[in-house]
Amino acid sequence: MSDNPLIVQSDLTVLVDVSAPRYPDARDALARFAELVKSPEHIHTYRISPLSIWNACAAGVPIDEIVGALADFSRFAVPAHVLTQVRDFAARFGRVRIERDPASLGGEQLLVFTSDAVLAEELCHGKQLSALLTERVWPNCFRIRQIDRGRIKQGLIKAGFPAEDIAGYSTGEALAVTLRTVTRHGVPFALRDYQDAAVQAFHAQGGDRGGSGVIVLPCGAGKTIVAMGAIAAVQANTLILTTSVSAVRQWIAELLDKTGISEEMIGEYGGATKAVRPITVATYQMLTHRARTSGEFTHLALFDERNWGLIVYDEVHLLPAPVFQITATLQARRRLGLTATLVREDGREDDVFALIGPKKADVPWKVLERQGWIATAVCTEVRVPLPEAARLPYAVAESRHKFRIASENEEKTPVVRDIMARHAGEPALIIGMYIEQLETIAHSLSAPLITGTTAQRKRDLLFEQFRAGLIPALVVSKVANFAIDLPDASLAIQISGTFGSRQEEAQRLGRVLRPKAGANQAHFYSVITADTVEQDFALKRQLFLCEQGYEYAIRDAAELRVDASGGTGS
Structure with a gap:
């Protein structure tokens, strides 16, 4: 049908037209068995892989439902070999099954069943599994120890036969837990x-x-x-x-x-x-x-x-x-x-x-953004020239040291001040990797610095003062990459990072994504040295966020400085 949203391609990628009338239903169906790769404004890209199909099978999604969804939502005929590959991937899940051995005392032993004796023979002669599948009960069944359950599952997935584990779980010591309907702070509370x-x-x-x-x-x-x-x-x-x-x-x-x-x-x-x-x-x-x-x-x-x-x-x-x-x-x-x-x-x-x-x-990140559950983020890459005095040392340096020279570019400090002026009054995090660089910027901004050597008591105090609005800006090292709740932060300035880590880029943007009162707006800046290896790594870092639907505006430092002197910009 011409108004269907999916275009299934021969390489197992699926293009999704977000403007098609059936897009919401297709997205929900696809999310069960394919991985989102890119989600810009108009066409999203998903990829079907063995792991994505095994995820679906483990969640109980029938293979006929997967194949049916591809056919039902596809704008054109689905390539026949794609449907065959999807069925082949799914057929591998569950060919090995782990169950509790009812005959073992206290359930301390488990049974590993294979779909046939030939597969059992293949697995028990495999390098990763041979030492674990030693007690053969029947031609297609092995008895294993409970302690080996995880190692067996690791070996099986690497062999291409992910286990269906239905051996169950110990209940653990009971604990009565209820969720509040009103938080301790008097705010109504319920799961979204x-x-x-x-x-x-x-x-x-x-x-x-x-x-x-x-x-x-x-x-x-x-x-x-x-x-x-x-x-x-x-x-x-x-x-x-x-x-x-x-x-x-x-x-x-x-x-x-x-x-x-x-x-x-x-x-x-x-x-x-x-x-x-x-x-x-x-x-x-x-x-x-x-x-x-x-x-x-x-x-x-x-x-x-x-x-x-x-x-x-x-x-x-x-x-x-x-x-x-x-x-x-x-x-x-x-x-x-x-x-x-x-x-x-x-x-x-x-x-x-x-x-x-x-x-x-x-x-998807953008779905939650549209619903207002996370802040709308504007991402900007600011390119700073390498100072003349650093050009020769950079040119003759080894590749790893080139990255550090570019990352610690002293011209980044005035750019950070320009960005701060551009967003005056917004709670800001300045995030970096190199301690001397962070110390310089903290001194320039008269802002406190938190690194891995900062005492925990001081760290907690500074985070609390920032949350309370008593500190307008914090300079932080990698210690703030993860699991730190700073809900009012609306401006993040990244001045150096861990090479091309997509993971780190996503986490640093996450520092400013918590929903905010008013416009619910956040800004994320990456300050990088132009025409250096840092610019190359920045492109790799941005990949994950671009795949989530975020765009990076590219600005040069001089342009930003003019904007900052004339007003707050956009």
């Missing part, structure tokens, strides 16, 4: 529709298909609230893992504000305080601490301290390797991952699928 849908998709009424998975929502859209909804659904002791002590305390404040959990039931595990309680919040850094490089991880035993019914992984795209490792042995516990993007710079998205679970919810 998309937050409630995410909770229901994760929990699945407590069935075998629920209890593990990842929620993908932009910063400021309330991932913490989704997690609280999941805790209330599970009604059990919960371990929450996050990125910093500041984030730990924000979690605790949110739990006290929006649930009926009392203060003595919540434990902070980190630094000087290591309280393990029915709800315990800890940092990844604490869990991966060890006295020496080759030593044991000191605090991984926290995973076994209580009978947890749920483990929440905040910013799951940052999950460190040791936590992946211990999570492989924790497959009997429910697991919830939270993230703004499943992009991992190390390419371990399939491990997130295998060990945490499939994607359960993913709402």
